[in-house]
Amino acid sequence: MAYDVQAVRSQFPALVEGLAHFDGPGGTQVPAAVADAVAHVLRSAVSNRHGDFASSARADAIVEGARDAVGDLLAVDPRGVVLGPSMTANTYVLAGALAKTWAPGDEVVVSRLDHDANVRPWVQAAAAAGATVRWADIDEKTCELPIEQYADLLTDRTRLVAVTAASNAVGTRPDVRAIADAAHARGALLHVDGVHATPHGAVDVPALGADFYSCSAYKWYGPHVGITVADPALLETLRPDKLVPSSDDVPDRFERGTSSFEQLAGVAAAVDWIAALGTGATRRERVVDAMSMIEAHELDVFTRLYDGLSARDDVTLLGCPSRRTPTVGFTVDRRTPQQVAKALGDKGICVWAGNYYAVELMRRVGLEDSGGAVRAGVVCYSTTDEVDRLLGAL
Ligand SMILES: Cc1ncc(COP(=O)(O)O)c(C=O)c1O
Incomplete structure (x- = not known):
C-alpha cells in the first residue's frame, strides 16, 4: 500500500484551517477517528470502574482496550x-x-540530551534518597550522546539510568540498546523517554532493552x-505512593485517581488509526508496517527542509546527529528565535522557539541565554509544499 499524504491529511479536521504545522x-x-472515539465516550453511558452494571463495565473495557x-504499539x-x-x-x-529502593551512595545517571521530564524527576528523587547524580554529556557540535562515556559513568552503585530515545530539540537518536546493555551489566535499570521517538518509527521496547519506556499519546x-510501560513482574516489586483504598493491582497501583475514560478511548483509536495505514495480519504488524511508511514519508519531507535550511548562509543548524528524527533546531542571524517564530506564526506557520x-x-550548546533555537518538526501529515512555504517565509 503506497503512502498517500493527501489521503492522510483529509482525515485530520484541524488541517482545514490551513496552518502549516511544524510544531509536531x-x-x-x-x-477524526480519534475525536469521534473521545466524543462517543462522552455521549455514552460510562461510569466509574469496577461496578456491577453495564456503564461501569464499559469503563473497564475502555481501560483494557x-x-x-499500547501493547501493540x-x-x-x-x-x-x-x-x-x-x-x-x-x-x-x-x-x-x-x-x-535507593540508599545514600547509590547513583543515577541522567543525560544532557534529555527533555527535563526525564531529568528533574530523577535528580529530585535522588536528592530525597541521598543518591548521587551523574551526568552523561553531549558533544556540543554534533548534539550526539557519545556512548563510550557510560563506561565511566556506570558503577556497581548505579541503580537507574535515564535516557531519551530521541531528543525533542534536535532529533538525536542515541544508541539506547548499547546504553541498556551497559546499564544491565552493572545491574542498573533503564528508563527510556520515548515521547519524541514514538511517532517517528516502530518501537519494540524489549528489543530496545528498556526496563521502563514512557511516551505521550x-x-x-x-x-x-501519558504512558509508561514495564514488565508487570518488575512493577510488582515497586510500591508507589498511593491512597489506601485505591487498587493495589499492577498496573493500576501506578495510576492516581480516576482515569479519563474518554481520553483512553482516544488512545486506542489513535493506535487503530495508525494501524489502519498499514497492512498485516495483526494490529501489531499493521502498526509496524504503517510506521515504516510514515518514517519514509517523513524522511522525504525532512530532507527538503534540512537541505533548504542548510543552503542558507544566515541559518545555523543545531547539531548534526547521524541518527535522528525529522526534527531540526536552528537559529537565524540577526533575529532571536522568538522573532522568527512570531514572524512565521503571523504567516500561519507553526514552529516553536526556546x-x-x-x-x-540549550545550556550546553550556549543558547539558553539568547532565547534557545527555532524548532521545526515533520510528522505524518507534513508536506513538501509546507516546507517550501516555511523556507519562503523565512
Ligand atoms: C522528549 C519529551 N519528553 C517528555 C515530554 C513531556 O511529556 P508530557 O507533556 O506528556 O509530560 C515531552 C513533551 O514535550 C517531550 O518532548
Missing part, C-alpha cells in the same frame, strides 16, 4: 501498561517508587495521556 514535536493534531492498543505486555495524565506525571510517580495523533524543556541541552 510539541504535539500533533488528531484524526487502551492497554491492549510498543510490543509490550498490556498488563504492564500504566496510563496517566502525562509522561511527566508518570515519571514522577515512577521516580518516587524507585527512590524508595498526544505526540502520535492521540489525546493527552528550549522546549530541553534546558540542559
Whole structure:
C-alpha cells in the first residue's frame, strides 16, 4: 500500500484551517477517528470502574482496550501498561517508587540530551534518597550522546539510568540498546523517554532493552495521556505512593485517581488509526508496517527542509546527529528565535522557539541565554509544499 499524504491529511479536521504545522514535536493534531472515539465516550453511558452494571463495565473495557492498543504499539505486555495524565506525571510517580529502593551512595545517571521530564524527576528523587547524580554529556557540535562515556559513568552503585530515545530539540537518536546493555551489566535499570521517538518509527521496547519506556499519546495523533510501560513482574516489586483504598493491582497501583475514560478511548483509536495505514495480519504488524511508511514519508519531507535550511548562509543548524528524527533546531542571524517564530506564526506557520524543556541541552550548546533555537518538526501529515512555504517565509 503506497503512502498517500493527501489521503492522510483529509482525515485530520484541524488541517482545514490551513496552518502549516511544524510544531509536531510539541504535539500533533488528531484524526477524526480519534475525536469521534473521545466524543462517543462522552455521549455514552460510562461510569466509574469496577461496578456491577453495564456503564461501569464499559469503563473497564475502555481501560483494557487502551492497554491492549499500547501493547501493540510498543510490543509490550498490556498488563504492564500504566496510563496517566502525562509522561511527566508518570515519571514522577515512577521516580518516587524507585527512590524508595535507593540508599545514600547509590547513583543515577541522567543525560544532557534529555527533555527535563526525564531529568528533574530523577535528580529530585535522588536528592530525597541521598543518591548521587551523574551526568552523561553531549558533544556540543554534533548534539550526539557519545556512548563510550557510560563506561565511566556506570558503577556497581548505579541503580537507574535515564535516557531519551530521541531528543525533542534536535532529533538525536542515541544508541539506547548499547546504553541498556551497559546499564544491565552493572545491574542498573533503564528508563527510556520515548515521547519524541514514538511517532517517528516502530518501537519494540524489549528489543530496545528498556526496563521502563514512557511516551505521550498526544505526540502520535492521540489525546493527552501519558504512558509508561514495564514488565508487570518488575512493577510488582515497586510500591508507589498511593491512597489506601485505591487498587493495589499492577498496573493500576501506578495510576492516581480516576482515569479519563474518554481520553483512553482516544488512545486506542489513535493506535487503530495508525494501524489502519498499514497492512498485516495483526494490529501489531499493521502498526509496524504503517510506521515504516510514515518514517519514509517523513524522511522525504525532512530532507527538503534540512537541505533548504542548510543552503542558507544566515541559518545555523543545531547539531548534526547521524541518527535522528525529522526534527531540526536552528537559529537565524540577526533575529532571536522568538522573532522568527512570531514572524512565521503571523504567516500561519507553526514552529516553536526556546528550549522546549530541553534546558540542559540549550545550556550546553550556549543558547539558553539568547532565547534557545527555532524548532521545526515533520510528522505524518507534513508536506513538501509546507516546507517550501516555511523556507519562503523565512
Ligand atoms: C522528549 C519529551 N519528553 C517528555 C515530554 C513531556 O511529556 P508530557 O507533556 O506528556 O509530560 C515531552 C513533551 O514535550 C517531550 O518532548
